[in-house]
Structures are given as structure tokens and as C-alpha cells.
Amino acid sequence: MGIKTETNDRLRCDRAESLRRHNNSAIARDFATATPSEVTTMDHSFELSLEQQFNIRSFESQVAHMSLEQAQQFLVELYRQMIVKETMYKEFLKHEWGLGERFQAP
Numbered sequence: 391m392g393i394k395t396e397t398n399d400r401l402r403c404d405r406a407e408s409l410r411r412h413n414n415s416a417i418a419r420d421f422a423t424a425t426p427s428e429v430t431t432m433d434h435s436f437e438l439s440l441e442q443q444f445n446i447r448s449f450e451s452q453v454a455h456m457s458l459e460q461a462q463q464f465l466v467e468l469y470r471q472m473i474v475k476e477t478m479y480k481e482f483l484k485h486e487w488g489l490g491e492r493f494q495a496p
Contacts, residue, residue, distance in 0.1 A: 484490045
């Protein structure tokens with residue numbers, strides 16, 4: 391086993407133990423046995439951090455306890471927030487790259 395794998399395994403076990411102490415036993419058990427989440431985009435591949443993996447598991451648990459109507463409302467709100475975030479990033483990049491000034495009408 392490589393050093394990176396051993397370190398990731400140790401961190402995963404430490405995080406799981408910490409979760410157990412905070413009475414999140416079901417999530418901790420799943421988290422301890424989970425394999426690292428790998429995200430692949432068109433030309434990049436990277437691993438999610440342990441905290442991100444835990445947040446995903448926690449989110450799954452929350453959604454599992456929602457009614458269909460609650461889940462649908464939550465999904466619509468989540469999508470709205472994604473659109474707002476994307477718009478903010480676009481505006482920030484336009485400002486940082488100086489694109490907004492060139493294309494604005496006088």
C-alpha cells in the first residue's frame with residue numbers, strides 16, 4: 391500500500407471515530423467503509439476531500455427523511471442557488487478579466 395493510500399485510510403478511520411463520538415454512528419459506519427469519491431470532468435480527475443465525502447453522506451441522510459413534496463421544494467431551491475452562484479462567478483470573472491467595460495454601451 392502506498393503512503394498516500396495509507397494516509398487516506400488513516401484519515402478516514404480518524405474521521406469515522408470522531409463521528410462515532412458525536413453520535414452519528416450510521417453515517418460514521420458508512421463513511422469508514424466508503425471508498426474515496428473521485429470526480430471526473432472532461433479533462434481532469436480529482437478526489438473529494440474527506441469532509442466533502444462526509445457532507446455528501448450527511449446530505450443523503452437528510453434527503454432520505456424528506457417527504458416527496460419537501461424534496462421537490464428543496465431541489466428547486468437548490469437549483470435556484472446554483473444558478474445564482476454561477477451568475478456571481480460569471481460576473482466576478484468578467485470584472486476580474488476586464489470584460490464588462492469593453493462590452494458595455496456608452
